[in-house]
Amino acid sequence: MSMPESALEPALRPQRDAQRTRAAILAAAQDAFSIRGYSDTGVREITAAAGVNPALVSRYFGSKEKLYEAALSDLLRAGIITELPKENFGVAVVDLLTASQGPQRNPLPMMMLASADPTARAISDRLLKELFVEPLARWYGPERGAGKAACFSALASGLTLYRELYPLGAFGAEMSAETRKWLAAAFQALID
Amino acid sequence: MSMPESALEPALRPQRDAQRTRAAILAAAQDAFSIRGYSDTGVREITAAAGVNPALVSRYFGSKEKLYEAALSDLLRAGIITELPKENFGVAVVDLLTASQGPQRNPLPMMMLASADPTARAISDRLLKELFVEPLARWYGPERGAGKAACFSALASGLTLYRELYPLGAFGAEMSAETRKWLAAAFQALID
DNA sequence: ATGCTATGTAAACCGCCGTTTACTTAGAGG
């Protein structure tokens, strides 16, 4: 709690900084879980990418499961969607979902690749509901808001799967123009 | 190679039948891999479901990887699609893809849930290409057949994900009617 | 009946993984 540590002078930064290492582990976990899935990424792999000792995930997060929960919570923010403009909402959503360069730190691939493990899946379901679907439903409004939020999630996950996960992603350019238009219209229709 | 073993008289069937046990392991593997994924299903789990000894997967398939390859190969048959009538092709495909009661023995969830493991993913990519996309492309014809086959695969996988894997599947009834119509039209458009 | 081979089993092997424990050390406060 001494020195604001302006984050612009790496030379003076102490070698040991709990917040910084915790954040490094979290970021490495988000990368790994989004690409290689929950079961197939080991804590040694994550901590090696973060440049720290494997024992620190137990110290800072309690367990691998808790680390997954923290990593997904940090990524699941409904605000990214609800802060989009309501006019041209559809194209904005499609742009947002197709803008990312890859699955890195993307909650959707992370959840998909964790769905095989029962405990990780339970965490995903709970967090998705609490942090995304329910806020989104409130944003949509009391009239059919829950159904609209569910439709949004299904559509977005399908689009993400198609772009990021499926081995045929390289062929994606084939259907871009018309499909993007249809998707944008579908997203727009949910708020009209 | 003695006795045709008409499969209708279980009383006379020998207790030891290599083909039968091999098939039982394969079927159990297809069930397990489709639901719990490649990494999260153990060979002890598979062989327990098949009622046999874990060592038999090494004997009959060589390894867990080879078992995955055999399980997926057995499910990946382009014929299921190419034998559909060309008129009403779209609705027939949507009916086929949405008819299954669950992910059991479905190649798409199997591939999705195996995509985290690099070696399993390589197997999936190769088999999908050899056994499905390329035959489908030949069926579509020389003119843009490859692109059409890729579009088909992407669309079908997205639909399957939406129905089977995503935690929001329970909400699916919300968008059935219009979405099915659009999907059918999209599949139909690929052959017209 | 009697061996012989294919079939199946039990148990151990070996490596990996999440976690814990015991220990070292950086760095602030006296």
Next chain:
DNA sequence: CCTCTAAGTAAACGGCGGTTTACATAGCAT
């Protein structure tokens, strides 16, 4: 300078999972 606590590390522990090995037995052939 010394001390004391927080931060980090190394190594081991227990368990699990794929695979191998050594052994048992069913069923056909002689």
